[in-house]
Amino acid sequence: MxxxxxxxxxxxxxxxxxxxxxxxxxxxxxxxxxxxxxxxxxxxxxxxxxxxxxxxxxxxxxxxxxxxxxxxxxxxxxxxxxxxxxxxxxxxxxxxxxxxxxxxxxxxxxxxSSLFATAAALESELTLPEVSQTVIITRPEGRTPKPESESIKELAKHNATMCIFLGIHMIENVVSDLLTHYPKDTPVAVVKKASWRDQMIVKGTLEDIASRVKEAGIEKTAIIVVGNVLNPGDITPSKLYDAEFTHEYRKGRQNK
Incomplete structure (x- = not known):
């Protein structure tokens, strides 16, 4: 065999x-x-x-x-x-x-992925219409090197939803890099051990998330999520279920 x-x-x-x-x-x-x-x-x-x-x-x-x-x-x-x-x-x-x-x-x-357990824990959709339609999955450079074009600073230019693995132990550096392009009031959430019984969630903005994380004592096994999808205000509905929108499986009302 x-x-x-x-x-x-x-x-x-x-x-x-x-x-x-x-x-x-x-x-x-x-x-x-x-x-x-x-x-x-x-x-x-x-x-x-x-x-x-x-x-x-x-x-x-x-x-x-x-x-x-x-x-x-x-x-x-x-x-x-x-x-x-x-x-x-x-x-x-x-x-x-x-x-x-x-x-x-x-x-x-x-x-x-823990990324999707994190989104579920935050009760958030990572790709909201007219807010963000892009999710960047990355990590800060540590002992494992990264191409310069993939630095947090470079990726922050897009102002997309960003999900950062393996960076909670250097939260201050991560925030500093993000602030080169994201406004300081951008919502941020940190989820430790998403889906575990001892899951922990810390929320804030780029201005205060580092101190909140330190206060909570989170040093590993956590994902950092950055972006306005975490606090979008009034949400623009998706076209998928819009009554006026026609697609392969349904005719919109305007086409009746």
């Missing part, structure tokens, strides 16, 4: 936000390697009793790849469990490169 690696997006934290497909893959896996620093361990409760479980938080890449290579050669199914959706800051690229180079079969099962 041929082995296989299945990358699974475990969702943002709430175990009920794991997809059905992801859950089925976990149930059938012989080996589970999960990002223990971020993935809620309750997600693994569906694993079979004989499954070998490794916490990748204490492993380096070579150790992870060694297990994948060895166990797939023995016909084992490996579930590689990442937080949220593995396509966003999931560090799967280097793993996929290894699997392709060694002709090891793999599959990717998408998951619910």
């Amino acid at each position: 041929e082995g296989k690696v299945i990358f699974i997006g475990a969702g943002p934290g709430d175990p009920e936000l794991l997809t059905v497909k992801g859950q089925n893959a976990l149930k059938n896996a012989d080996i589970i390697i999960y990002a223990g620093s971020l993935v809620n361990k309750e997600v693994l409760s569906v694993a079979k009793k004989t499954a070998e479980i490794y916490n990748s938080a204490s492993m380096n890449l070579d150790e992870i790849l060694e297990i994948m290579d060895k166990e797939t050669k023995e016909g084992k199914i490996i579930a590689r469990v990442h937080t949220g959706d593995p396509a966003i800051y999931g560090a799967i690229g280097e793993q996929i490169e290894f699997l392709r180079h060694n002709n090891i079969k793999f599959e990717i099962i998408p998951g619910v």
Whole structure:
């Protein structure tokens, strides 16, 4: 039997936000390697009793790849469990490169990103008509470098909805960069551990969010959302359900 690696997006934290497909893959896996620093361990409760479980938080890449290579050669199914959706800051690229180079079969099962759990926690739509129709997903530069054209300062020029991962520990620097183009009264929200039982939300503006975050003691595992979609005032309805608007599935009133 041929082995296989299945990358699974475990969702943002709430175990009920794991997809059905992801859950089925976990149930059938012989080996589970999960990002223990971020993935809620309750997600693994569906694993079979004989499954070998490794916490990748204490492993380096070579150790992870060694297990994948060895166990797939023995016909084992490996579930590689990442937080949220593995396509966003999931560090799967280097793993996929290894699997392709060694002709090891793999599959990717998408998951619910913490970004969307954050939007749900804020009871917000990130793309409101005439407010913002663009969402920028980014992170500040830290030990992982970024192209200069993707700096927070450069991206802020668009005044779009911005969702910033991995930047809460440098909130003052992030705010300083944002203020080069966003007004100081631009709404900002920080959501820590979106969808977890101990979820925390802090709201403010670019003028005061840094002090509010410090006061709340938030230092990691949080997303910063910036933009007028968080406080849009009167909302312009979408054309999709406008009674006067005709589309493929419905004629508007004016066309009756």
